[in-house]
Amino acid sequence: MSASPASLSSAPAAVTAPAGLPRLLASVLPDRAMTLAEHTGLHGGLPALAQPRGRGGRATALIEELERSGLRGHGGAGFPTWMKLRAVADARRRALVVVNAVEAEPASLKDRTLTELLPQLVLDGAILAAGAIGADEVIVCVSAAAPESVNSLRAAIAEREGAPGPEGAGSPPRLRLEQMPDHYVAGEESAVVSRLNDGPARPTFRPPMPFERGVGRRPTLVNNAETLAHVALIARHGAGWFRELGPAGHPGSALVTLAGPVADPGVYEIAHGASLSSLIAAGGGTTEPLRAALIGGYAGSWIAAERLHAVALSDEHLAAHGASLGAGVVALLSEQACPVAETARVARWMADQSAGQCGPCVHGLGSLATTLEELSGGVGRGGGALPRLERLAGVVAGRGACGHPDGAVNLIVSALRCFASDFADHARHGRCERCLRESELPLPVRRPQASTTWGPGR
Amino acid sequence: MSRRLRVNPIACEAHGMCAELLPERITLDEWGYPILSEQPLEGAELQNALRAVQACPTFALILERDAGRRRD
DSSP: OOOOGGGOOOOOOOOOOOOOOOOOOTOSSSSSSOOOHHHHHHHOOOOOOOOOOOOGOTTTTTHHHHHEEETBBBBOOBHHHHHHHHHHSSSSSSOOEEEEEEEOEEEOOOHHHHHHOHHHHHHHHHHHHHHTTTTTEEEEEEEETTTHHHHHHHHHHTTTTOOOOOTOSSSSOOOEEEEEOGGGGSSHHHHHHHHHHSOOOSSSSSOTTTSOGGGGGSSSSEEHHHHHHHHHHHHHHHHHHHTSSSOTTOOOOOEEESSSSSSOOOEEETTTBBBBBHHHHHHOSSSSEEEEEEESTTSSSSEEEEEEETTTTSSHGGGGEEEEEEEEEEEEEETTTHHHHHHHHHHHHHHHSSOOOHHHHHHHHHHHHHHHHHHTOOOTTTTTHHHHHHHHHHHHOSSSSSSSHHHHHHHHHHHHHHOOOOOHHHHHOOOOOGGSSSOSSSSOOOOOGGGGGOOOOO | OOOOEOOTTTTTOOOHHHHOOTTTEEOTTTSSSSOOOOOOHHHHHHHHHHHHHHHOOOOOOOEEEOOOOOOO
């Protein structure tokens, strides 16, 4: 723990570290990607990596800096970023880096915004991470349903052609772009690796974990696009700078997607620990009275409106509300919406998004969705539906190859707690008049169709 | 070295042999998929578990070293 931050930020054209916000979104243009020249003018060139010290001459000082920074993954699971790098760096074989910008979460727009408008910042982070773990290749994965991101990344990779890598890391890694099927679980880490191995974009049974044996059986670092953008800035400005924002237990900033009845829904950069009220204010304020907020995404948790004024957006604070920031989704629900019907629609969507591989997920999420639809459709009278939901939730959680069933169950159980009186009313009296309103939560009309949706195999 | 049962849910096709052979550790859900006890196995119980592992037609039941904590 002795490498000085200066060893990481000795870029020739060192740029003053920005104080406060924005960090990632500094100088972002609303309608086109920042070019490599503009990006370099703003942030300076790639910082040098400290002298090789790890196995095979790897520049592992960046990993120690990331450990000091406290950066955790922004893809949803919140795993400490340095641990992933360390695990891959310690592996014997030549590693590679996968940038996960697939962002299959329907309520989330932050990774496609980042890759569309600031692709060079993401590439910077990926190239620096590759230098730190001795990787010779970076594969950027993005959803085929995000053509703006595909185009921006393709142009950004072309701009990097022939550009040198960071000093101290040998020759720069090869960069390549891959498009992923538009499917919820296709963005899951092992599904991305499976697809890159010419298999279907479905989660796989682990072990092996990608860091042990991933793409081409090589140790593979899979990081979320936003996580790598933070890496690009930490490598330049150091861990101390990163920790200037946010609480000690969850430092730094985050991109959040604000959805629902606000004047300006969209992607905002916040300091961890910022109040939900300040985010809503940044979004122009609410346009309707609120009923609740869904935090984290469709695997996330509901917090009722009467508690929202006290909510701060950091994991350590959200834990008290049974929530976590996850992939940074904050979806607001108005008083006009029926929470039972909204939950039923999301549950059906999640059930349809199952990869169809694991029995408990296929049958369990299907049964949960059907039971919820009975409640919101008015045929659930008699009270058996609620105990059945509780029982099914307990049976399904933890029994898939990936976290998809757990995420769906988390959302449903959270809804049962947050909207207990609505569920009780529906169980007793059948559907309400608000059940038939259009969905407030964003739900794309996409369902699994032919097996080609997944790519080859099975 | 104690072991722990684990199922590969992708490979499992709900044949139910495991629950027949190891009812004290494995029950079936309403669709016929196994629900495993988390407790580590040792001695005679481990031998019974091994029989259940060998009987699985899809090789979905596995015994893992208890120490091997996974990270996700």
